[in-house]
Amino acid sequence: MWLKNFRNKKLQTLLIGLIMLLCALLLSTSLNILVSLNEPLEQLAEECESAFAVVYPYAEENEGEVTAIAERLAALEEVERAVCVRMHYISEKLTSGDKEIETFTNLTEYDADVFAHIRCVEGNRKNFENLKEGECIVPACISVENDLKVGDDFTVHMPDGNVTYTIKGIYADIYSTSNAFTNYVLVKQLPEQMLPEMEIRLYTKEEVTEEQILDSYEAAYDRELEGQMNTKSNALESSLLAVQILGGILLAVGAIMLLTCCLIVNFVLRSIMTSDAKTIAVYKTIGYDNHTIRSLYTKFYFVVTTVGVWSGIAFSKPLSNQILDDLFANIGEQANVHVVKVGLGIYGMILFLVLGTVYLVTSRMKKMKPVYALGNMSPTDTAKRQNYKGDYKGAFSPFGIALRMIMRDKKGTFGILVVAIVSVIGINFGLVSLDVALNMKDNNDYWLGVDKSDIMITVSAGATAEDIEKKLEEDSNVLKTAACCMSGNLIVEREKNGKDAVVYPFVYEDYSKVDMTIVKGRNPKNGEEIALAGKIAETLHKEVGDYIQLNFGQSSKSFLITGLYQTYYNIGESCRLTKEAYEDVPFAYDTVSVYLKDNQDISGEVERIEEIVGGSGKVIPRTEQFASIMEMISEPQESAIPAVILMVVLIGSVNIFCIIMLKNQKEVKVNSIYKCIGYTSAHLMAANVCFVSILAAVSIAVAVPVLLSLYPNIMKLTLGAMFGLLEYRVEYNMVHILLGNIAIFGLFIISTFLSSGGIRKINVRDLVIE
Amino acid sequence: MEKREKNSIIRTEVLCKSFLVDGEVNNIIKNVDLDIYEGDFTVIMGSSGSGKSTLLYSLSGMDQVTTGKVILDGADITRMSERKMAGFRKEKIGFVFQGINLIPNLNVYENILSPTYKTGRNKKEIEKEIEDMLARFDMLNQKKKFPTQLSGGQRQRVAICRALINHPKILFADEPTGALNSSQGQHVLDVFSEIHKDGQSVVMVTHDLKAACRGTRILFLRDGRIDGELQLGEYHKEEEKEREERLYHFLQERGW
DSSP: OTGGGGTOHHHHHHHHHHHHHHHHHHHHHHHHHHTTTTTHHHHHHHTTTSSSSEEEEEETTTTHHHOOOOOHHTTSSEEEEEEEEEEEOSSSEEETEEEOOOEEEEEOOOOOOHHHHHHHEOOOHHHHHHHTEEEEEEEEEHHHHOOOOOOOOEEEEEEEEEEEEEEEEEEETTTSTTTTTEEEESSSSSOTSSOOOEEEEEEESSOOOHHHHHHHHHHHSSSOSSSEEEEEEHHHHHHHHHHHHHHHHHHHHHOOOOOOOHHHHHHHHHHHHHTTHHHHHHHHHHOHHHHHHHHHHHHHHHHHHHHHHHHHHHHHHHHHHHHHHHHHHTTOOOOOOOOHHHHHHHHHHHHHHHHHHHHHHHHGGGOOOOOHHHHOOOOOOOOOOOOOOOOOOOOOHHHHHHHHHHOOOHHHHHHHHHHHHHHHHHHHHHHHHHHHHHTTTTTTHHHTTOOOSEEEEEEEEEHHHHHHHHHHHHHEEEEEEEEEEEOOOEEEOOOTTTTOEEEEEEEEGGGGGGGOOOOOEEESTTTEEEEEEHHHHHHHHTTTOOHHHHHOOOEEEEEEEEEEEEGGGGOOOOEEEGGGGGGSOOOOOOOEEEEEEEEHHHHHHHHHHHHHHHEEEEEEGGGGHHHHHHHOOOOHHHHHHHHHHHHHHHHHHHHHHHHHHHHHHTTHHHHHHHHTTTOOOHHHHHHHHHHHHHHHHHHHHHHHHHHHHHHHHHHHHHHHHHHHSSSSOOOOOHHHHHHHEEEEEEEHHHHHHHHHHHHHHHOOGGGOOO | OOOOOEEEEEEEEEEEEEEEEEEEEEEEEEEEEEEEETTTTEEEEEEEEHHHHHHHHHTTTOOOEEEEEEEHHHTGGOOOHHHHHHHHHHHHHEEOOOTOOOTTSHHHHHHHOOOOOOOEEEOHHHHHHHHHHHTTOOOOGGGTOOOOSSSSHHHHHHHHHHHTTTTOSSEEETTTTTTOOOHHHHHHHHHHHHHHHTTOOEEEEEOHHHHHHHHHHEEEEETEEEEEEEEEOOGGGGHHHHHHHHHHHHHHHHHH
């Protein structure tokens, strides 16, 4: 019975269902992205029997010292065992066939005590345990990113000759899930020419925390742990960073669109109630009470919401799988998100909002008097109306009619305007996010905190930065060079109740000679000054003007904080020092920044400089420096945001379609009258177009400046906790924004045209009272 | 049918109008050949379902005919495009509905003004004409009011003003007093008589005897065909009773 009341509302129902579907699709996809990886990562850690933590000793090259730390750790009550692992951090060029591999990786000696249970993704597990000389096992993250297979070669370009391995297997482990963080390529033994470093894998007896281990160590040996600890849960969090950023953006857009959906449901319901006034009046005259009539609407929208939302949730599965595919592949699994749990929450929330709206709108039924509705009458209207002050010629032009619609129905117009503004904000949010993601590599000087040179040369082992600078000194295309060090780490000395922290410094001789963005304060000028990354400053509760004590291994020194800057490098645990700070400590530059004279072809110059420096360094454009970090953040966004924009555009267009269609249905009589007194369908459609154009223009005029001013703050709020963002710097591409908004405007107009087609079918006979 | 020397403003040729009802063809107007003359106040009468409103809508171009022709002021309106028909309505046709059908978000003045868009007329001239009309129909002080703030009779008078503002060749009215009480109806009929006296051609559908008496020519419709015609001559209030009787007899003869 209740369903029969809605059989003449197929299109409205379809549109409402479609809006629900898209909204649920967005929300479900974003939540799937945020939650789906946790469990598989935890399972991976369990399956691999991964160490509780990896300890990176400060004296990583001193085998005796590292072994002693491991023994001390092993003797702690909470610790089951501590295993030393020998490895070499590859700063040299890496290739497989013709492909250059960009990653942070350690060539690591296979130790069954540590790696016996790693997940075998490809290859034979027996080969893992019986690795031979010239064979290696690579983590899935490197294999996925570079399309490496078992049997491919893997070459490290050492200054004194290449070292080539054959890939015998692909594996996954919780400490090797991303190219943006250090991962491990396993070999039988390190080549002699590689300087070995060591780290310690720490296995605990039971559930303990990082603080407990550190406190126990300090209590047992009356000293702090001589190294930095990276726990399994930290590694897990780092693996989730990229999806958290993406999920956060999608969730923000999803929430905006949910608001739109509520507004549109409200609008549709109100229109339906108006057009159903007679039906409701008839029901009332034959004895139905408000509660019974309301239940007709509630049941109907319950069904529409259920079908729409669950369809959206079902469609979110393949979309989420597509987005998460690479990330799952990094842990050797196929993406297969489970949408039901997340879906139930979304369904509950949308159902609550929709039925709440139904309740509120249908509450107005109480005021409906059957006598008016059935007699085509309305109670005497004493409301004051805005006098339309348009001139005679314009008053009945399409624009004049549109303007009058707006001025004389401000409440209705305001509702439509809010829907349009929210849609425009959603679309622009996506557009700006995509622009930021696409330009992240170009702007890596800001996002990574490196200097804005044109080319960077990573110094190979055995070579020196000074040699490279000398080779480029006289080059006619080179404006200047600057040596720096990016590979060390320092410990921040713990203050009372303070948290242990490690910082990864960028060290330059003179910051005034390089182009390095600083968000607050200034870069250090001498050996007593330091600039801190936002994240570490936030962790340590430090500000410009405060002091910080750094441990250099053999010595400790206090620094005045002169500035704060932004970086994703090492998740924001970074600082800037001058070379002077290292005066009593062994120090070597490992990178050379090259500034070219104007208008140079960067890729051509990279090839030319490669020839000049030979095997002394790996030459890359600055925009490719730490590419794996930028790609980890930007690539999922680049792949997912266009789909999101499409969805938001679709929702916005459907909203406008729906609004105009309902408006036309509501005004079918008025349009008949206009036609009867000599107005054409085209004229009335043009009035609708003008109406939407005015609203679209106002929406864009309001939404774009609001979004542009709020976007950096929204992103800072969303991502600030992860990276300690001081400022989310966005260089808006006004051309893209302009084109995007012209497209939005166009889509709104197209939607209006499509939904106004019914005006042509209006027959003036409808005005006859039979 | 009696041939007259007056100019024919509407001529129909074998006019048919059918509707599909549950898959069956329902012929409402059947092969009607008819002339409506300039300056006449033609009233179409008939019992319910005889097709009077359908004929009116076919004559005024508000509805498409099934077959046949309607020549209005020399133009075949059955062949006109939507755009041309819209222009034609604006310039040559006025229409008054039983349901009144004023545009709710326009005030009285704007409702009357609305058909003058793109007619090329002088703004001041139109303004003056609206003022004169409103004064004539005792509506001047209601100029700024919206339709919902008026009585039924007042609304219908505004609708008549709107229908007349472009000096149409012919004014159609479909049961103009059907939704009004008797005193309001009387007022509206007086307006019709007045404008007819001024020379306006009127075609009105009604089943109200008092309203029909205002006409000069009565056409009786039965089952989609013209089943008789009565010439009543010009209306004079003092002859109203006599006209009513004549009309009553005419209708009685036709089984009314």
